[in-house]
Structures are given as C-alpha cells and as structure tokens.
Amino acid sequence: MRKTYRYRDLVYPVADDTDLNFTVEFISDGNSGITTIFVPGNPKPEIEDAGTVFIGKGSQLRGEIIVCVSDLENPIPEEDEIRVKYKINDTLIVEHHNPKSEEERPIVILFLKFPKP
Amino acid sequence: MRILILLLMIALSPLAGMAQEKLNPLKAPSSPASSILDLQPKTVLEPKSYRALETALYSNFLNSNAEAVIPTDFALEFTPYWTKNHSLSLEEYLYPKSAWDQLVRNSSFSLASTQNFILGDSTKSNGLAFGYRTTFHISNQKDRELISNYRTELKTNQRISNLIVGPSELLAASPNVSNKTDFLDQIKATVTKAIYELGGYKTIEDATAVVDKIYEDASLLGELDKNDPGPFLDSFYGVIDKNLHADSLYNEFKDYIRNRQGLSIDVAFASFLNFPTNSFEFSYLPKSAVWVTPTYKFTEKLDFIKILGVLRYEWYLSEYYKRYFPEATIYENNFDYGLSVASEFKRFSIQFELVGRSSNTTIPAGTDGQGNELFRKEKNSDFQYMGTFNYNLTDQIVLTYTLGSRFEPFIEPTETLISLLSLNFGFGTPTIDAIDLSKE
Numbered sequence: 001m002r003k004t005y006r007y008r009d010l011v012y013p014v015a016d017d018t019d020l021n022f023t024v025e026f027i028s029d030g031n032s033g034i035t036t037i038f039v040p041g042n043p044k045p046e047i048e049d050a051g052t053v054f055i056g057k058g059s060q061l062r063g064e065i066i067v068c069v070s071d072l073e074n075p076i077p078e079e080d081e082i083r084v085k086y087k088i089n090d091t092l093i094v095e096h097h098n099p100k101s102e103e104e105r106p107i108v109i110l111f112l113k114f115p116k117p
Numbered sequence: 118m119r120i121l122i123l124l125l126m127i128a129l130s131p132l133a134g135m136a137q138e139k140l141n142p143l144k145a146p147s148s149p150a151s152s153i154l155d156l157q158p159k160t161v162l163e164p165k166s167y168r169a170l171e172t173a174l175y176s177n178f179l180n181s182n183a184e185a186v187i188p189t190d191f192a193l194e195f196t197p198y199w200t201k202n203h204s205l206s207l208e209e210y211l212y213p214k215s216a217w218d219q220l221v222r223n224s225s226f227s228l229a230s231t232q233n234f235i236l237g238d239s240t241k242s243n244g245l246a247f248g249y250r251t252t253f254h255i256s257n258q259k260d261r262e263l264i265s266n267y268r269t270e271l272k273t274n275q276r277i278s279n280l281i282v283g284p285s286e287l288l289a290a291s292p293n294v295s296n297k298t299d300f301l302d303q304i305k306a307t308v309t310k311a312i313y314e315l316g317g318y319k320t321i322e323d324a325t326a327v328v329d330k331i332y333e334d335a336s337l338l339g340e341l342d343k344n345d346p347g348p349f350l351d352s353f354y355g356v357i358d359k360n361l362h363a364d365s366l367y368n369e370f371k372d373y374i375r376n377r378q379g380l381s382i383d384v385a386f387a388s389f390l391n392f393p394t395n396s397f398e399f400s401y402l403p404k405s406a407v408w409v410t411p412t413y414k415f416t417e418k419l420d421f422i423k424i425l426g427v428l429r430y431e432w433y434l435s436e437y438y439k440r441y442f443p444e445a446t447i448y449e450n451n452f453d454y455g456l457s458v459a460s461e462f463k464r465f466s467i468q469f470e471l472v473g474r475s476s477n478t479t480i481p482a483g484t485d486g487q488g489n490e491l492f493r494k495e496k497n498s499d500f501q502y503m504g505t506f507n508y509n510l511t512d513q514i515v516l517t518y519t520l521g522s523r524f525e526p527f528i529e530p531t532e533t534l535i536s537l538l539s540l541n542f543g544f545g546t547p548t549i550d551a552i553d554l555s556k557e
Binding site for chain 1: 196199202203204205206207208210268271272274275276278279280282283284286287347350351352354355358363364367370371374375
C-alpha cells in the first residue's frame with residue numbers, strides 16, 4: 001500500500017490583496033508528479049512535475065483549509081530518495097523527504113491556512 | 118561446509134549492514150580495473166549497475182589445503198555524479214541534452230588491488246589497477262514512443278488520484294461524515310467523475326464498472342476512525358491505485374528504464390600499476406587497455422536477451438616483461454574482438470562470451486651491415502570462451518562463478534582453465550543528511 005505523508009497546520013499569513021504563488025521544486029533527481037491545489041472554485045491549479053502556479057489572492061483563501069496534493073514517483077535507479085520543496089511566494093513551507101526504500105510513489109498532502117498577518 | 122559458513126559470514130558482515138535498503142539489484146562485477154588486473158577473466162565488460170559504490174572480493178575462498186581463506190584481491194567502482202542531487206527532471210534524465218551530459222553522469226572510476234601478482238621468478242608482488250568508463254545510450258523512435266506512452270498513462274493516474282485524494286481528506290474530517298458508509302456514499306460521485314473524465318473511458322458505463330469494482334473492494338476495508346482517519350484513507354487510496362493498475366504500470370516503467378531498448382555503447386580505459394619489489398617508490402605501468410562495448414537490448418518477445426560486442430586493444434610494456442618475465446613470450450599489441458550473449462532472470466543471470474585475439478610484437482633481429490638495428494614482426498592469434506553464472510544472494514550481494522578457457526597466459530601457456538568465484542557488494546548513495554553526525 002502506498003504511503004501518504006500529511007503535513008497539517010501549515011500557516012502562511014497573508015494580506016487580502018497579496019497574490020499567492022505556489023511552487024513545487026524537485027531537489028532529488030528523476031522525480032515526476034502532479035500537484036493539485038484545491039482552492040475554492042474551478043479549475044484547480046495544477047503543477048506538472050516542478051514549477052509555479054498562481055493560486056489566488058489572500059482574501060480568496062481566507063478562512064479555508066486549502067489542501068494541496070502531490071502524487072509523486074521516482075523511477076530512476078540511481079536515486080535513493082525523494083526530496084521536494086514546497087514554497088509559497090518563495091518562502092519554504094515544507095521540505096518533504098523520504099527514502100525510496102520506504103516509498104517510491106508517495107502521496108504528499110499539505111493542509112494550508114492563510115490568516116491575516 | 119566451510120565455504121557456506123564463510124559466505125554467510127561475509128553476507129552478514131558489517132559491510133552488509135552499512136548498505137542502504139534494497140532498491141536496485143546489483144549486477145555481477147565487471148569494472149575495467151579488475152579486468153586489467155585479471156581479477157576477472159571476462160573480456161566483455163557488461164554495463165555497470167546503478168550503484169554509486171560497488172566493491173568486489175575475488176577468491177576461490179579455499180587454499181591448497183581446502184581451508185577457507187580471506188580474499189586478498191578486491192575491486193571498487195565509484196560513480197561520483199550520483200552522490201549528490203542535481204534537481205534533474207525525469208525528462209532530462211531520460212533524454213540528456215548532449216553527449217557531454219551522458220559522459221558526466223555515467224562516468225565511473227574503478228580501483229582494483231591484488232597482493233598476489235606473481236612475477237616470472239614466482240615472487241609475489243603488489244598490483245594496483247585503475248580504470249574509467251562511461252556509457253552512451255542512443256535513443257531511437259521506438260524507445261521514445263514507449264517512454265511517452267508510459268509517462269502519459271502514469272500522469273493520467275496521478276491526476277485521477279489527486280482529484281480523489283483532495284476531496285477525500287476534507288470529507289473525512291467533515292461533520293457530515295460519521296462512518297465508512299457515509300464517506301463512501303458521499304465520495305462516490307467524485308470518484309466516478311475523476312475516472313470517467315480522465316480515465317479515457319468511452320462511456321460512463323465503462324467508468325462505472327471500474328468504480329463498482331473499487332467500491333466492492335472498499336466495502337472490505339476497516340471502519341473509518343473519525344479521530345484518526347489517515348489509516349482508512351490510505352487503504353481507500355490503495356484500493357483506487359490497485360484498480361487503476363497504477364503500481365504495476367509504474368513497475369513496468371521502472372523496469373523499462375533499466376533495460377531501455379536500443380543501442381548503448383560503453384567506453385572504458387584501465388591501466389595496471391605493478392610494484393615488482395613491493396616498494397612504493399618503484400613501479401611500472403606494464404599493461405593498459407581500452408574497451409568499446411556496444412550493447413543491444415531487444416524488447417517484447419526477446420526482452421530477456423542482450424547482445425554485447427567487444428573491441429579491446431591491450432598494450433604491454435615490453436621492457437617490464439623482459440625484466441620480470443624473461444622466459445615469457447609477450448606480444449606488445451593485442452586486439453580482441455568478440456561477442457557475448459547475456460540473459461537475466463529473476464535472481465540469476467547467465468552470460469557466454471567468445472572472443473578472438475590478434476597479437477603482434479616487434480622483436481630485435483640483429484643489425485645490418487652498417488650497424489643499424491633490425492626488427493621483425495611476430496604475429497599470433499588465440500581465442501577464449503567462457504560462461505558466467507551470477508546469483509543475487511540479496512539485492513546488494515552478487516555471487517558470480519565463471520568457468521571456461523581463457524587466452525593462453527604468458528607464464529604457463531597450457532593453463533587456460535578458468536574457474537573463479539567472486540562476491541560483489543553494492544552500496545547506495547550516501548547523502549549529506551545520511552552522514553550528518555550532528556543529527557539525532
């Protein structure tokens with residue numbers, strides 16, 4: 001069974017009119033994955049592999065728990081670990097790391113809150 | 118019995134404990150350095166395994182009195198590129214932008230040592246060999262199509278999974294859900310929508326059949342614990358993963374990456390350093406070699422067969438051999454050419470090789486009437502054939518046995534029988550975190 005890594009109670013204080021950009025940065029070699037950010041409304045912002053996506057303004061995400069799901073995998077034989085950084089507006093929120101001997105296809109879930117500063 | 122005890126001791130030694138968890142089964146040892154030192158008799162160098170660090174012990178593990186002995190010959194191969202992260206995307210990994218990228222990533226350095234290099238007068242001397250090799254893979258249209266298909270299907274599964282996992286996490290924490298039945302009832306529409314819209318099913322009925330199977334399996338799951346929904350949700354995601362065949366698809370892709378269809382070319386160099394007086398201050402480089410090993414990997418019905426070619430040029434330092442092997446006939450230049458067929462099964466692999474040798478050397482032939490030195494060129498030919506059986510004792514330890522007839526050795530030309538047992542140990546990539554002693 002796949003292992004799921006949950007990072008709860010992540011808080012990023014933000015002003016109402018501030019744009020929020022969510023970044024997935026692959027650190028280990030050979031990672032592949034899809035990250036979906038469950039903001040209110042559709043379509044849900046998505047990042048294929050690594051990159052940055054606009055997820056809304058502070059006021060739009062206020063009061064909600066925003067769930068961000070990454071379905072990752074690392075099929076290359078030379079790499080022993082999966083290491084991924086999650087950032088909001090270039091601020092590191094979580095650096096996920098797991099050895100591939102533990103899980104080669106982790107599901108990483110972030111629970112984010114955006115209160116006022 | 119003593120052999121078994123020794124093998125068991127080595128397998129359970131601290132070396133095995135140091136190794137990281139299993140990831141990729143190790144292959145049989147074939148470093149250029151161990152080859153130039155004749156620690157391994159094969160001419161064909163198989164492509165290296167994916168371990169950043171490998172070691173091998175070479176010995177028959179028995180002395181002339183049939184007593185177990187500790188091996189004195191060893192080899193080590195190190196691939197520096199993979200000891201640190203480069204944020205290399207899977208795309209960049211699969212399709213390097215240039216030959217330079219391939220050269221850097223696949224460069225490995227090997228070292229081999231023996232305390233038993235026997236000189237012409239039967240004295241033992243120390244021998245050291247160092248080698249280098251790299252691999253170039255030439256991707257073809259079929260390879261690109263296969264990889265593209267795998268990646269598209271895997272991404273589709275990841276998207277479906279995400280569209281189910283996100284809402285599931287919120288729903289499980291919702292006050293509207295109090296047990297497993299509530300959860301499964303309320304998430305069903307999300308599951309059906311994700312599978313129908315992204316799964317490539319032609320009709321809603323086809324998608325519904327998959328959902329029905331998911332729900333049949335999910336009905337067997339344990340109860341949802343509202344205070345700790347994680348274990349239930351993980352099991353539910355496992356059911357979805359199983360019904361989307363995502364894990365088996367991923368494993369197929371992973372296997373394919375290790376055995377990509379098409380041509381790859383290994384280029385290697387090695388040189389042998391001998392200390393004939395066992396003094397570090399006095400050494401010779403008596404022998405060097407370059408290899409070019411093209412390998413073709415078939416797919417589909419013939420995917421268990423690998424054909425390897427070999428071209429090897431070996432050159433000997435005649436001055437050294439004249440001094441330390443005065444009775445031996447040494448050919449300065451040796452050109453080897455041959456073929457090998459290898460086949461891998463679950464825990465073992467076999468390989469047969471047949472290699473021809475064309476040798477020549479220049480021999481002094483007196484002087485002419487004006488006192489100028491004259492030379493004559495002497496030529497010879499030979500061939501060797503051998504079979505190798507490799508068995509993975511564990512994913513990190515390979516036992517190898519080689520039997521066959523080698524090229525005529527220059528000391529005892531009639532002793533061509535090869536019967537050699539070796540052990541190869543593989544280690545994962547040590548990371549900065551792994552060796553950070555300040556961490557608790």
